Amino acid sequence: MKFLLTTPFLKIWLITVVIFIVLDMLWLGVFSKGFYNKHLGYLANKKNDSIVFNLPVGIVTQAIIATGLAILISLGIQVENTLLTAVLVGAISGFVIYATYDLTNQSFIKDWPWMITIIDICWGTFQGTAAGFYIWWLWSVVK
Template identity: 35%
Template sequence: MKRYAILYVATFVVMLPLDLLFLGTIAKGFFNAQVGDMLGEVRLAPAILFYFLYIVGILVFVNSAPDATWRSTLLYGALFGFFCYATFELTSLSLLKHWTWPVVMVDISWGTVVTAVAATLGLLLANWVESKL
């Protein structure tokens, strides 16, 4: 149980700043240009809930194996991110009038990368912390 708590926190502290940097700075102009008319104020409770649940998903589907390596975590993190973000993006594209293919491609790509990186660095950080305990 201690292992999963360390892994959860380690993955969270990698994922959240990366995603906030991307969404709040790097891609902000792109998303505003593409679907800005659909964007409103960020509702904090659902956003926080997403991160808490998504990190659980990473732990369950990517980092749950006790013998997980950085290579397997990178691969399965990328796949998990790809499928999760593709599910959201393609559903949005099918239902929302102003959703665009460029948004779909950028966000699926980002989800793939950020999940792979967060899962892998989270694993490496957790392993490092555990070695110090």
């Protein structure tokens, strides 16, 4: 676990946080904005019929998720340095993180849409898979 305090890991962690936040901001703010507004608008803070995100909280949340992915994927790479290992660890981690969030919401928030749960879990799995790709690549180039 000493590698978590090394300069290469800290660089990879920082790059991972930035990439993860940018991808999530594009997803939530551009590609799926209308979808989330349609299905979760009844729960959201809104201005001019658009969801208003609490950006600082969102960034901290995404940084926490990205940190977990960077650690888990890097641990997988330390065990078996293959692209397949990195991608599988990323995909499974992304799935578990997003499934936990969405299925917890599904269990107690009245009228939580199943479509949100399904799409969000797919997005989390994609984010984790993508992180597996770029973290594996970063380990080969960051010194």
